[in-house]
Amino acid sequence: MSQERRLEVLRAIVQDYVRTSEPVGSKALLDRHQLGVSAATVRNDMAALEDEGLIIAPHTSAGRIPTDAGYRIFVDRLQQVKPMSKAERAAIERFLAGAVDLDDVVARTTRLLAGLTQQVAVMQYPSLTRSSVRHIELVPVGGARLMVVLIVNTGRVEQRMVETGRDLSSEAELVAGLRNLVNEQAVGQPLTAVPGRLATVSERMAPEDRPLVEAVARALADATEESTEERVVLAGTANLARVGSDFPTTLSQVLEALEEHVVLLRLLQAVPTITEGDGDSVTVSIGAENPYAPLRTTSVVATAYGGAGNLGVVGPTRMDYGQAMVAVRAVAHYVTEILDE
Known part of the structure; x- marks a missing residue:
């Protein structure tokens, strides 16, 4: 029971930090969430989470922020992701259905994903192989x-x-x-x-x-020899400037890495191929899990589409993972339908 309660505290810390970008203290948790326990219990749970390496104190204050490991547990336990509304799904379908050719599909998809998630959207052109x-x-x-x-x-x-x-x-x-x-x-x-x-x-x-x-x-x-032909398109790099404080010393390195399409292809190609019956699979790589050092302050949420390519978003680890996952999944679904027509 105490472990489940600590994980509930972790969930609340992640949600509050993603929303406010401010370290979260025990008083704020009690004010914003119905945890049903005393302030002392919350402080003890936060201390245990810190001992487990799931949260840290960024400076000498009562507030804590999640670590990469804390985000990982949060994402892995994200069993229920709020679905898009009917109006949102219809808007996605209308926007993508207006594409006139493959280049337009790719351009519209990246713009749409960047707008929906406020992250950097990345899409690999359909693979010939x-x-x-x-x-x-x-x-x-x-x-x-x-x-x-x-x-x-x-x-x-x-x-x-x-x-x-x-x-x-x-x-x-x-x-x-x-x-x-x-x-x-x-x-x-x-x-x-x-x-x-x-x-x-x-x-x-x-x-x-x-x-x-x-x-x-x-x-x-x-x-089929695509070593020089594989292409990747991205949109929304300006969104990173909006959260520049999440990259206090490394934003320029992140931007430089995003310009290296070989790096982006490697990130997307690391997404497992989705097999029949597993069409809703979304892969999330968090912080240090990314193999390329300049992107270890970012997270990547990606999935496959149409059996021929991958798409997703790149942003800071302080990301609304639930919203990013549902947007990536929904857009991939509609892109697959369009390309299969």
């Missing part, structure tokens, strides 16, 4: 050059120019037939499986036409 093929178009562009246009299920479009080694100017029938065979084998398949599946297409072509199939297969294989 986790996408499936919607359509492949082959477009002769003059002479021996062929443009291979790949459209995946998330709406992402990639183009590759292929030198075929033969003049295609009068080969419209050949290109059309190859297009049909390629789509027959590729549509609905994971992109990473497509080059192998095109081997059967090559076998169905005349020997002199097989190099053309192989060139298309190489172009599609090249599209």
Whole structure:
């Protein structure tokens, strides 16, 4: 019973500190929360929490603030997160549904998340390696050059120019037939499986036409090499200035880290892939749990969307975790629906 009571005191300290940014004392806890115990009991509980490393005194005063470990216990015990209202969900759906293409979806998503949470919103472009093929178009562009246009299920479009080694100017029938065979084998398949599946297409072509199939297969294989193509978009960095006191000496380092997209990709790619039946999973990394030193004064709340990428928010450890988690989860849900259309 005393352990449960101490955790209730910890919850109250986290909530008050997130709201006020001021160290929380026992008197404030008794005034703001119905703890049902005496001031002496609260002081004893706070002392026990401090001994356990869950709260600390930032300076010589009666007030305490949560540590990273305290936030972690708070988040892990956050069993009930207040859901968004029907009006809020409708507003999200309307805002995202107005997007005209994938770039617009990503831009709208990051702006929306930054506005909802007042944190920095981060979104990874849908990953080609986790996408499936919607359509492949082959477009002769003059002479021996062929443009291979790949459209995946998330709406992402990639183009590759292929030198075929033969003049295609009068080969419209050949290109059309190859297009049909390629789509027959590729549509609905994971992109990473497509080059192998095109081997059967090559076998169905005349020997002199097989190099053309192989060139298309190489172009599609090249599209999966994303080491230089992975992109991440962020919005709301100005929100950090609003809580600059949470970064007394490291705000510039945080801002510099956020400019390093490789760092952001690593943070997002650390989010576990969500499997079927686990679509509401949200990952929270708090303070020192983040692997990149300049971001160890921040927390990251993230989730996967559409089976093809990750999105989330980055902010100070003094964050409204419940609100951030529900916003990230809701936005990811609607992004998934849009990309699956």
